[in-house]
Amino acid sequence: MNDDPQDLKQRVNRRQLLKLLGTVGVTPIAARLLPDLLPHLSDASPAQDKTESRRIRQWVLVFDLRKCEGCVTIGEAPQCIEACNAEHFVPKGQEWIKVFEMESPGGHSFFLPRPCMQCENPPCLNVCPVGATYMNEEGVVLVNHERCIGCRMCMAACPYAARVFNWEQPENPPGATFATYSPEYPVPHRQGTVEKCMLCAHRTMDGKLPACVEGCPMYAIYLGDLTEDIATNGKDVVKLSLFLASNSAYRLKEELGTRPRVFYIPGHGQESGHDIDEHRPVIPARSWQEQGVSLDDPQGGH
Numbered sequence: 001m002n003d004d005p006q007d008l009k010q011r012v013n014r015r016q017l018l019k020l021l022g023t024v025g026v027t028p029i030a031a032r033l034l035p036d037l038l039p040h041l042s043d044a045s046p047a048q049d050k051t052e053s054r055r056i057r058q059w060v061l062v063f064d065l066r067k068c069e070g071c072v073t074i075g076e077a078p079q080c081i082e083a084c085n086a087e088h089f090v091p092k093g094q095e096w097i098k099v100f101e102m103e104s105p106g107g108h109s110f111f112l113p114r115p116c117m118q119c120e121n122p123p124c125l126n127v128c129p130v131g132a133t134y135m136n137e138e139g140v141v142l143v144n145h146e147r148c149i150g151c152r153m154c155m156a157a158c159p160y161a162a163r164v165f166n167w168e169q170p171e172n173p174p175g176a177t178f179a180t181y182s183p184e185y186p187v188p189h190r191q192g193t194v195e196k197c198m199l200c201a202h203r204t205m206d207g208k209l210p211a212c213v214e215g216c217p218m219y220a221i222y223l224g225d226l227t228e229d230i231a232t233n234g235k236d237v238v239k240l241s242l243f244l245a246s247n248s249a250y251r252l253k254e255e256l257g258t259r260p261r262v263f264y265i266p267g268h269g270q271e272s273g274h275d276i277d278e279h280r281p282v283i284p285a286r287s288w289q290e291q292g293v294s295l296d297d298p299q300g301g302h
Helices: 006-024 028-040 046-053 078-088 121-127 153-157 211-215 240-246
Strands: 059-064 096-103 109-114 133-135 142-144 222-224 229-230 238-239 262-265
Touching: 059 240, 078 096, 078 211, 121 133, 121 153, 142 222, 142 229, 211 222, 229 240, 238 240
Parallel strands: 059 262
Antiparallel strands: 059 222, 096 109, 133 142, 222 229, 229 238
């Protein structure tokens, strides 16, 4: 009897899967899922599967200020800044994310982290004369330092002061000379170019959370995806639209029409033990040199 080619391929795929599961061991959960998984095996090639399953994300950041207390209650510098410094070997004194102690209209203290706003209508992109600043398909605003001419027009156009300029040759870690540069991971750093937060594009590309999200001990920072309408702080997963709407989220300088992709949930760190009448200055963050990270360190670079 001749086998139908489609049935034969499906049986082969089933045998391959069962062989693999038999090799690595089948957990009780996997065993329960097998009946549901097997009917969905197809004869599509791995390349086809990868293309079809790939989703174009639309990234956002959410800072829950009810949790953010500038790390003052634990006597540390903001860990989001230090994680960013270590991950990207950010030039000393030129942090890509800053945390400010602010005063509310009522005179109360709260903390405000400020990375690049990843605007949907970015003024920096609109004024760049050489196209060094651009937006990728996931809505992340990047800088191509191989094209940047250091005119600093983007810095003048940014209403959030989120960009810095390398006036001198920045110190790079040993081995950075041989690093493969890309706008998604701009190492080595270069003199005469503009830098900024790039939402850890190299990490999200690999399915990891940005360094600031991963480094926050209070779980105050969420990475969200507008496409899937979800967000996570590495501990909890929330429905993004509901999370923003139910907590009166806002964006900075919305009246300018930049349409930032960074949202804030109002608060003063009360969920992390910060008293509303307490004023404590933010401790200066350590540079990557002071933290002692290197290109081979899992906490620094990739």
